[in-house]
Amino acid sequence: PLVSMRELLDHAAENGYGIPAFNVNNLEQVQAVMAAADEVGAPVILQASAGARKYAGESFIKHLIQAAAEAYPHIPLVMHQDHGTSPAVCEGAIKLGFGSVMMDGSLLEDGKTPAPFDYNVRVTRQVVEMAHKVGVTVEGELGCLGSLETGKAGEEDGIGAAGKLEHSQMLTDPEEAAAFVKATQVDALAIAIGTSHGAYKFTRKPTGDILAIDRVKQIHERIPNTHLVMHGSSSVPQELLAIINQYGGRIKETYGVPIEEIQRAIRYGVRKINIDTDIRLAMTGAVRKFMHENPDKFDMREWMKPAREAAKAVCKQRYLEFGCAGQG
Numbered sequence: 001p002l003v004s005m006r007e008l009l010d011h012a013a014e015n016g017y018g019i020p021a022f023n024v025n026n027l028e029q030v031q032a033v034m035a036a037a038d039e040v041g042a043p044v045i046l047q048a049s050a051g052a053r054k055y056a057g058e059s060f061i062k063h064l065i066q067a068a069a070e071a072y073p074h075i076p077l078v079m080h081q082d083h084g085t086s087p088a089v090c091e092g093a094i095k096l097g098f099g100s101v102m103m104d105g106s107l108l109e110d111g112k113t114p115a116p117f118d119y120n121v122r123v124t125r126q127v128v129e130m131a132h133k134v135g136v137t138v139e140g141e142l143g144c145l146g147s148l149e150t151g152k153a154g155e156e157d158g159i160g161a162a163g164k165l166e167h168s169q170m171l172t173d174p175e176e177a178a179a180f181v182k183a184t185q186v187d188a189l190a191i192a193i194g195t196s197h198g199a200y201k202f203t204r205k206p207t208g209d210i211l212a213i214d215r216v217k218q219i220h221e222r223i224p225n226t227h228l229v230m231h232g233s234s235s236v237p238q239e240l241l242a243i244i245n246q247y248g249g250r251i252k253e254t255y256g257v258p259i260e261e262i263q264r265a266i267r268y269g270v271r272k273i274n275i276d277t278d279i280r281l282a283m284t285g286a287v288r289k290f291m292h293e294n295p296d297k298f299d300m301r302e303w304m305k306p307a308r309e310a311a312k313a314v315c316k317q318r319y320l321e322f323g324c325a326g327q328g
């Protein structure tokens with residue numbers, strides 16, 4: 001059934017595991033996540049970005065997720081809005097039936113300009129007041145996602161700061177986090193520790209200077225009752241890049257967030273881990289391979305099937321790696 005994000009994250013905290021939150025845009029992605037969760041007995045967070053709602057249409061996103069709840073009535077499932085850029089966007093999502101919303105006030109409404117602390121507090125508190133009245137969970141964000149190597153936010157389009165960021169903007173300050181949570185009463189807080197959205201996160205396997213997992217521990221010690229969220233947490237598996245490039249793709253050398261670093265972050269208090277890119281890579285590789293091997297085929301179901309299988313395999317792996325097996 002559809003359940004409360006707060007309850008799901010509380011359970012994860014009590015039992016020391018993390019829950020991957022998968023971005024979904026269409027039927028096959030929703031099916032992939034649900035099938036993976038079903039196989040391992042995991043709880044599910046399905047999240048839709050503004051881009052997803054635009055791509056599929058709000059009714060389709062809503063009913064795809066509600067269909068997932070109907071098809072898998074035994075699986076606890078949260079419908080979460082990813083990166084809301086204003087209280088109005090969050091209000092719309094709540095009206096649509098989302099049980100959890102992210103108010104990303106780390107950026108102004110354009111989703112590009114780093115926002116002042118006071119602005120972030122004001123819009124986030126506004127969403128918390130509105131959401132908590134109707135039992136909806138709120139995730140806030142403090143600090144800007146961005147590469148500590150380049151100062152860039154990563155994604156060319158979608159959510160991410162434009163231009164160059166200062167080193168300090170890309171690392172959430174524990175004291176500021178405490179003040180933010182006190183002022184806003186958010187349930188969950190996305191923090192900046194050097195990850196960024198998209199495939200191009202790191203130019204090498206990250207070490208502590210460019211991926212600040214220790215920062216998670218310092219923040220968690222300061223705000224132990226706030227569930228920490230890691231965005232930009234795809235691992236960008238080299239084997240998935242290799243499949244894409246083997247079958248005509250051209251993805252440059254790049255590295256994601258190593259699984260063992262996410263596991264360490266979970267030990268330090270991270271409960272929700274956002275993953276979109278890994279599913280995109282898995283599906284793209286599978287489609288490229290199928291098309292290459294079957295130039296005569298044209299039934300969409302035939303090429304969507306291996307894509308869905310590849311997405312499911314990634315999701316299942318993450319559920320197991322983050323300790324979700326049997327927790328649903």
Ligand code: G3H
Nearest residue numbers: 049051052158159197276
């Ligand atoms: O926020 C980043 C997620 O990967 C969503 O991406 O805006 O392209 O749907 P999107």
Ligand code: 13P
Nearest residue numbers: 198231232233234276277
């Ligand atoms: P990735 O691009 O690393 O998958 O991150 C997704 C994300 O943070 C969505 O909010």
Ligand code: NA
Nearest residue numbers: 081082083102
């Ligand atoms: Na989110």
Ligand code: ZN
Nearest residue numbers: 197231232274
């Ligand atoms: Zn994100």
